[in-house]
Amino acid sequence: MLDAAEVNLDSPESLADPTGYFAAAREHGDVQWSAHHRAWLVLSHAGVEAGFRDTSALSSDKTGSFQRAAQGRSEAFQRVAELLSGWMNFRDPPAHTRLREPVRSAFTPRAISGLAREVQAIVDGALDALDTSGADLSHDFARPIPALVIGALLGVSPQDRHRFYNWSHDLGQLVFSLNPSGSPEGPVSAAASEFIAFFGDLIERERATPTGSPLSGLVAAAGDLNPIELIGACTLLLFGGHETTTTLLVNALGILLTQPETAAWLRAHPGAMDTAVEEFMRVQGPARSLPRKVTVDHERGGQQLHRGQNAYLCIAAANHDPAVFTDPAGLELERAPNPHLGFGWGLHYCLGASLARLEAGIALRTLLERFPNMQALGEVPPPRASAMGYGRRPLRVRLA
Ligand code: HEM
Secondary structure, three states: OOOHHHOOOOOHHHHHOHHHHHHHHHOOOOEEEEOOOOEEEEOOHHHHHHHHHOOOOEEOOOHHHHHHHHOOOOHHHHHHHHHHHOOHHHOOOOHHHHHHHHHHHHOOHHHHHOOHHHHHHHHHHHHHOOOOOOEEHHHHHHOHHHHHHHHHHOOOOHHHHOOHHHHHHHHHHHHHHOOOOOOOOHHHHHHHHHHHHHHHHHHHHHHHOOOOOHHHHHHHOOOOOOHHHHHHHHHHHHHHHHHHHHHHHHHHHHHHHHOHHHHHHHHHOHHHHHHHHHHHHHHHOOOOOEEEEEOOOEEEOOEEEOOOOEEEEOHHHHOOOOOOOOOOOOOOOOOOOOOOOOOOOHHHOOOOHHHHHHHHHHHHHHHHHHOOOOEEOOOOOOOOEOOOOEOOOOOEEEOO
16 A cells, blocks of 8 residues: 555656556545645545636636746746736636636637648648658657647748747746746746747737637637737647647557557547547546645545645546546547546636647547558657656657
């Protein structure tokens, strides 16, 4: 049995056998204190779902920490804090509601399904460019596609879209560098100024001549969002939709390369792709846990949580909870229903979920169809865990 204080979301064990690891951890209770993370961990499906719902006791708001980080820094750095305060995922209602509504109304299922042809063209283009004698599917396929799709989503011209690859990485530096306060100022401010200028121009162009992209819808629905909040929404879409979707593709491909029989089955049953994508989300979904701040003293899962403490909603544990999933360790490509929490739940439920599903389905189906002889070159490196997600890893393959 795991010692309660030892539960460690970054550990290789939690990744290699999430079902066994989290079952052992749950023996101490569904909610428990982790000395390693210095935070409460919520480990059951019911508990994580309740945690997502209970936004008044478990807050997403980070504006206070952004403002503290920006205190006494340059004006440019303060703009970064301002930009991130416009990210709805870092806010609670009522600010969250105001920031989410215009994006939600632009991201209709119709607007997203309207991108299918463009996504297919992007996937075909990425496949055309692969060296069939030896390619890294991580770098050459999983990485560029989501960035190019978000470029399409925002109506960015094809020649400008390549800039998105690195920008999402730079944005990551911004988000993580603001927390804690002692981060270097120069590169963060420079990157932020570039984003603000680029997206500011894009929005102005969209206002003058709408392209009909979902960004047109967002600009039209912007309501009382101020200019920096609208730019914030665009940068959030870029950040929220890039690394996550890349990781979903990498993890799904990692499974298909280590289990050629699963890849063969999926080739023979392309109609199962939608449920297969949900199952990849469940077993190795990109978001392993999400942080929250305790805002009021309260009881949760038999534990007393105190205001100011940190808590993690452990999606990876919830998605392997035998109370909800039969044979949680098994990969069942036609599992239905599949109430995984990989896109979150409730108020902050992922606004890009249908886009991520569309992209992953098209990318995996087309790759499998086009390269029936695809095989790994050497050992497939196992996934690398971090508390909240996954590290990068190469996936070397021969395609023909
Ligand atoms: C496989 C890919 C993806 C995964 C695993 C994922 C996961 C998530 C999760 C877990 C949340 C909830 C965050 C929270 O409760 O704190 C979320 C929120 C969000 N996601 Fe995604 N996401 C993915 C793709 C995308 C894409 C493609 C976009 C847009 C282009 C996107 C945009 C957003 C936005 C805007 C939010 C904030 C919603 C809110 O706070 O109200 N995501 N995502």
